[in-house]
Amino acid sequence: MREHRSVRSSAGRLPHALAGVVAGVAGIAVSHALTMLLNVRATPLVAVAEAIIEVTPGALAEGLIQLVGQYDKPLLIAGVTLGLLGLSALAGVLGSRSLAPANLVFLAMGAVAAVAVATRPGFLTYDLLPVVAGTATWFVVLGYLVSSSARRQPDRAAAGSSAPADSGRRGFLIQVGVVAATAAVIGVGGHLLGRTRRGVEASRRLLRLPVSRGSVPPGAELEVSGIKPWRSPNQEFYRIDTALVVPAIELDDWRLRIHGMVENEMELTYRDLLDRQMTEAWITLCCVSNEVGGDLIGNAYWSGVRIADILAEAGVSPDADAVLQTSDDGWNCGTPLAALTDDRNSLLAIAMNGEALPVEHGFPVRMVVPGLYGYVSATKWLVDIEVTRFDRFTAYWTSRGWAAMGPIKTQSRIDVPRSGADVSAGTRRVGGSAWAQHTGIDKVEYRLDGNDWQPATLGRVPGADTWVQWSGSVEVPPGSHTLAVRATDRTGYTQTPVQTEVVPDGATGWHTVEFNAG
Ligand SMILES: Nc1nc2c(c(=O)[nH]1)N[C@H]1C(S)=C(S)[C@@H](COP(=O)(O)O)O[C@H]1N2
Numbered sequence: 121m122r123e124h125r126s127v128r129s130s131a132g133r134l135p136h137a138l139a140g141v142v143a144g145v146a147g148i149a150v151s152h153a154l155t156m157l158l159n160v161r162a163t164p165l166v167a168v169a170e171a172i173i174e175v176t177p178g179a180l181a182e183g184l185i186q187l188v189g190q191y192d193k194p195l196l197i198a199g200v201t202l203g204l205l206g207l208s209a210l211a212g213v214l215g216s217r218s219l220a221p222a223n224l225v226f227l228a229m230g231a232v233a234a235v236a237v238a239t240r241p242g243f244l245t246y247d248l249l250p251v252v253a254g255t256a257t258w259f260v261v262l263g264y265l266v267s268s269s270a271r272r273q274p275d276r277a278a279a280g281s282s283a284p285a286d287s288g289r290r291g292f293l294i295q296v297g298v299v300a301a302t303a304a305v306i307g308v309g310g311h312l313l314g315r316t317r318r319g320v321e322a323s324r325r326l327l328r329l330p331v332s333r334g335s336v337p338p339g340a341e342l343e344v345s346g347i348k349p350w351r352s353p354n355q356e357f358y359r360i361d362t363a364l365v366v367p368a369i370e371l372d373d374w375r376l377r378i379h380g381m382v383e384n385e386m387e388l389t390y391r392d393l394l395d396r397q398m399t400e401a402w403i404t405l406c407c408v409s410n411e412v413g414g415d416l417i418g419n420a421y422w423s424g425v426r427i428a429d430i431l432a433e434a435g436v437s438p439d440a441d442a443v444l445q446t447s448d449d450g451w452n453c454g455t456p457l458a459a460l461t462d463d464r465n466s467l468l469a470i471a472m473n474g475e476a477l478p479v480e481h482g483f484p485v486r487m488v489v490p491g492l493y494g495y496v497s498a499t500k501w502l503v504d505i506e507v508t509r510f511d512r513f514t515a516y517w518t519s520r521g522w523a524a525m526g527p528i529k530t531q532s533r534i535d536v537p538r539s540g541a542d543v544s545a546g547t548r549r550v551g552g553s554a555w556a557q558h559t560g561i562d563k564v565e566y567r568l569d570g571n572d573w574q575p576a577t578l579g580r581v582p583g584a585d586t587w588v589q590w591s592g593s594v595e596v597p598p599g600s601h602t603l604a605v606r607a608t609d610r611t612g613y614t615q616t617p618v619q620t621e622v623v624p625d626g627a628t629g630w631h632t633v634e635f636n637a638g
Pocket residue numbers: 357358359360361362363405406407408447448449451480481482493494495498499500501
């Protein structure tokens with residue numbers, strides 16, 4: 121057996137190298153597909169090429185560019201790809217003995233790609249997903265090819281003839297072919313799906329909408345560094361949805377159907393919305409899954425058409441009490457009709473902080489309803505509105521144990537100090553936010569170490585539909601401390617200290633943080 125192998129060793133390396141290269145290609149395909157689908161700015165290969173350009177001394181880079189002209193970038197990417205495949209071949213050869221050194225090679229390549237991606241401008245942690253998935257693919261595919269070739273080995277030794285070796289080789293080639301074909305399908309499929317998405321992104325960026333960005337009202341932001349900004353920037357706005365791949369909707373294809381218990385069914389195009397009166401308002405959106413002290417909450421300046429006006433045109437039946445909204449990807453939710461027809465600014469929103477809705481936040485049109493949790497009101501990629509009755513349907517989350525009605529609970533949060541912070545003893549500024557959308561916050565109080573509650577200073581807000589910043593100061597001697605906060609809304613209700621889970625209709629309890637003074 122030993123002898124047999126040494127005779128075959130040089131020729132025997134080729135299939136192992138091939139296995140490595142196929143694993144390499146599969147990883148590239150997976151990372152490419154994910155880059156396109158998740159709309160990450162650049163593939164890991166491109167990021168590495170860009171990083172190389174960045175670390176190449178200027179004169180050398182210029183000389184090279186002069187040499188190869190406009191082909192510099194494609195050539196560089198081709199070079200990086202070849203280098204990667206060469207190292208993958210090496211990993212394949214190493215992997216024939218033991219997977220550990222092979223995986224070390226892949227891990228090193230993954231680490232280089234991760235560093236390249238993480239040093240690009242505007243990097244988000246999310247951008248690392250294609251690198252992680254590509255590296256995992258390398259491990260899995262090589263492991264698979266090596267283990268199945270090891271399984272064939274004993275047959276060959278037992279038979280001792282060339283026939284099983286041939287059939288073993290054939291089996292190996294078939295496996296390699298299947299992996300390569302799968303990789304090609306994933307790579308090309310992801311590319312095509314992602315391209316639609318990128319097309320929608322591009323036309324979205326070119327849109328010039330009759331909307332404004334809104335300016336943060338004077339006095340809304342308090343001077344305590346570390347409080348989350350009153351306006352949540354779109355890039356940092358929390359995101360919750362069930363979509364693995366977010367819907368990419370071309371504006372020309374978008375229609376909103378309004379039907380059910382109405383006198384006049386309607387179908388609206390994007391243009392129809394633009395031709396109507398725009399309403400703009402500051403509204404704080406919040407997720408029912410937000411834990412006490414959590415950050416699944418964001419405040420934006422929204423622009424859109426009042427849904428109350430549309431429903432008035434449609435002529436709603438007096439027997440209806442609910443509106444079932446459905447998104448392009450089939451998610452749905454039910455909203456109390458009253459919240460869409462009363463005088464609040466419930467919007468068919470087209471813009472967020474003065475920009476067309478980001479694709480992740482529902483482009484081209486979503487609902488925003490002041491005072492209700494997102495899971496019962498804030499449908500993104502909205503395409504269908506059915507006026508109906510609550511006793512006639514259950515929706516995505518209500519059929520999974522969440523409450524049918526989702527009014528937002530009065531809450532408050534401490535942003536400063538952070539939990540576990542080390543601060544210097546003495547007078548310390550503290551602060552955070554409080555919210556009771558569509559009811560309004562009346563007062564916020566905080567207390568240190570179970571002492572008396574102190575009234576907080578409140579930021580000035582334009583109405584009842586947004587969060588309010590609060591601030592105060594505490595005298596902290598050295599040692600460990602606990603700060604608690606509670607809000608009272610304009611109905612006179614003060615937050616209960618009773619802690620409840622987020623299921624079925626939102627958490628309750630006071631936010632407390634522990635910190636150290638020294
Ligand atoms: N189509 C669709 N819309 C949706 C959801 C979803 O899963 N699919 N999630 C809802 C939930 S639970 C919340 S809290 C808000 C979050 O909106 P955001 O991602 O813009 O912050 O969207 C709502 N709209």
